[in-house]
Amino acid sequence: MTAKIEFQKVSKTFQVRNSTEFTAIDEISLEVKTGEFMCIVGPSGCGKSTLLDLLAGLTMPSSGQILLDGRPIKGPALDRGIVFQQYALFPWRSALGNVEFGLETKGVPEKQRRAAAREYLALVGLSGFEDRYPHELSGGMKQRVAIARSLAYDPEVLMMDEPFAALDAQTRETLQSELLSIWERSKKTIIFITHGIDEAVYLGQRVAVMTSRPGRIKHIVDVPSDLRQSDDDVRSLPEFGRLRHEVWTLLREEVLKAQQQERRHKLGTPSIAPEAVIHG
Amino acid sequence: MDRAQHAIERPLLREPDSVSRPTPLSPALVYIGTLLQRSAAIFVVALIWEIAPRLGLVEPAFLPPLSEVLTTGWELIQNGQLMSHLAASLQRSLFGFSMAILFAVPMGLAIGSSRRVEGFLFPLFEALRNTPALALLPVFILILGIGESSKNALVIYACSWPILLNTISGVRGVDPLLIKSARTMGVTRLDMLRKVVLPAALPTVFTGIRLAGANSLLALVAAEMVGATAGLGYLIQYSQYNFKIPHMYVGILAITVVGLVFARVLQWIERRFTAWKAD
Numbered sequence: 001m002t003a004k005i006e007f008q009k010v011s012k013t014f015q016v017r018n019s020t021e022f023t024a025i026d027e028i029s030l031e032v033k034t035g036e037f038m039c040i041v042g043p044s045g046c047g048k049s050t051l052l053d054l055l056a057g058l059t060m061p062s063s064g065q066i067l068l069d070g071r072p073i074k075g076p077a078l079d080r081g082i083v084f085q086q087y088a089l090f091p092w093r094s095a096l097g098n099v100e101f102g103l104e105t106k107g108v109p110e111k112q113r114r115a116a117a118r119e120y121l122a123l124v125g126l127s128g129f130e131d132r133y134p135h136e137l138s139g140g141m142k143q144r145v146a147i148a149r150s151l152a153y154d155p156e157v158l159m160m161d162e163p164f165a166a167l168d169a170q171t172r173e174t175l176q177s178e179l180l181s182i183w184e185r186s187k188k189t190i191i192f193i194t195h196g197i198d199e200a201v202y203l204g205q206r207v208a209v210m211t212s213r214p215g216r217i218k219h220i221v222d223v224p225s226d227l228r229q230s231d232d233d234v235r236s237l238p239e240f241g242r243l244r245h246e247v248w249t250l251l252r253e254e255v256l257k258a259q260q261q262e263r264r265h266k267l268g269t270p271s272i273a274p275e276a277v278i279h280g
Numbered sequence: 281m282d283r284a285q286h287a288i289e290r291p292l293l294r295e296p297d298s299v300s301r302p303t304p305l306s307p308a309l310v311y312i313g314t315l316l317q318r319s320a321a322i323f324v325v326a327l328i329w330e331i332a333p334r335l336g337l338v339e340p341a342f343l344p345p346l347s348e349v350l351t352t353g354w355e356l357i358q359n360g361q362l363m364s365h366l367a368a369s370l371q372r373s374l375f376g377f378s379m380a381i382l383f384a385v386p387m388g389l390a391i392g393s394s395r396r397v398e399g400f401l402f403p404l405f406e407a408l409r410n411t412p413a414l415a416l417l418p419v420f421i422l423i424l425g426i427g428e429s430s431k432n433a434l435v436i437y438a439c440s441w442p443i444l445l446n447t448i449s450g451v452r453g454v455d456p457l458l459i460k461s462a463r464t465m466g467v468t469r470l471d472m473l474r475k476v477v478l479p480a481a482l483p484t485v486f487t488g489i490r491l492a493g494a495n496s497l498l499a500l501v502a503a504e505m506v507g508a509t510a511g512l513g514y515l516i517q518y519s520q521y522n523f524k525i526p527h528m529y530v531g532i533l534a535i536t537v538v539g540l541v542f543a544r545v546l547q548w549i550e551r552r553f554t555a556w557k558a559d
Binding site: 056057058076077078080081082084086088090091092093094101102104105133135153 | 463
């Protein structure tokens with residue numbers, strides 16, 4: 001398989017109050033293969049969302065570059081779709097209208113657009129809810145609409161920023177397994193950011209663990225494909241537990257580090273780790 | 281200020297929840313019941329207006345009984361006078377009001393979407409907004425003369441500020457996540473304004489439009505009291521000069537009715553445009 005996305009020594013620094021520089025992510029190199037389901041976990045504030053913003057083309061890296069199919073990313077485009085934790089649905093548009101949004105930008109004629117939107121709403125199990133406004137939908141349904149909206153304009157890469165974090169446990173599990181089946185059918189490349197270790201191991205073919213600030217890729221854990229082939233309750237398999245523990249251990253160190261940083265920050269000393277200053 | 285005002289205003293303007301009663305009444309009866317209940321205070325005041333002058337509690341020459349005012353009103357309707365004044369007033373207020381919307385909404389969108397421009401202009405707007413429109417009437421007359429243009433200009437001026445400032449604050453209040461989401465879908469700048477910013481700001485814009493509706497009548501009446509030959513403001517002022525007191529009250533009642541209808545229509549339009557909003 002070829003690399004769909006390539007992060008090449010990507011750093012992003014922000015200017016904080018004129019003098020100090022803040023390194024959100026630091027020399028990240030990462031390859032995501034075509035059609036791969038890649039999960040990224042990391043302690044809060046490790047720059048996961050910055051990573052997605054960069055990939056989405058909403059901001060540009062301070063150094064390094066991000067390649068999509070070998071070409072550097074220049075800005076937002078419909079070849080990448082993003083699903084946010086807070087759904088980001090347009091409240092004045094019906095479910096159907098929301099799904100049509102990207103297709104409008106793409107210039108799809110109205111009739112086809114409507115038909116496609118219906119099809120994608122059906123795909124996420126929302127047939128019959130086309131005319132509902134977002135406030136008339138539950139959290140899970142809203143996220144389904146958001147997923148349908150991102151899939152509808154047929155991006156090659158689907159980026160998901162903790163999409164299920166705000167949902168209750170049952171809804172989350174349902175959506176996770178539905179997402180897997182959508183992924184298997186659509187063969188999209190998915191980059192999925194999450195806090196949840198279970199979620200990452202359950203969904204991802206690979207799980208990238210990020211360090212606490214400044215964000216780097218600490219380690220990538222491979223999830224064997226036979227684990228996900230099992231029809232059983234995957235989460236109860238010993239292999240799942242082992243992987244879960246592996247990710248947990250990697251993450252735990254970083255969480256502790258992040259907490260220390262936080263504490264230091266509260267005491268007034270700069271929260272930026274010494275290495276960051278060197279690179280910045 | 282406007283921001284605080286619309287926060288308080290919304291719940292007050294909303295209809296009370298539909299009356300639920302244990303006995304199954306026909307919807308028409310329930311409606312009439314609610315209507316009676318809600319207009320009870322108006323009836324009481326109308327009754328006092330009728331009785332007080334008759335009992336000599338107030339000077340009937342200054343406050344003629346309501347029935348007399350209504351009779352005069354009926355006469356003015358029949359001889360067409362009220363209609364011509366009404367038409368003159370409506371024409372001016374609707375013209376000024378629509379011009380203000382056409383001018384202030386796009387202007388507000390443009391200003392609100394640029395932080396720099398907004399930061400630069402907002403203090404000026406705050407100052408200008410607090411210059412009462414009526415204080416500027418002599419200036420308008422001085423520059424534009426006593427004809428229609430000064431009246432129109434005054435109404436446009438008075439209507440523009442609430443629309444402009446509310447549009448700006450509406451644009452500033454658009455959820456950044458929606459902007460971000462639209463950006464990831466590669467929308468153009470124009471589409472961003474048209475499809476994201478405007479609809480998201482619309483509820484706030486409407487608050488401005490409602491305030492402008494009230495302002496338009498205020499400015500109109502004042503303008504018509506100075507050197508007009510038709511219009512409800514003129515009717516009120518002219519009748520008072522000539523001591524046709526019932527005529528004066530007819531004018532006042534007519535402007536009240538216009539104001540009420542105006543507010544109702546705006547509310548209706550607002551609801552149609554913002555039907556997507558959660559209650």
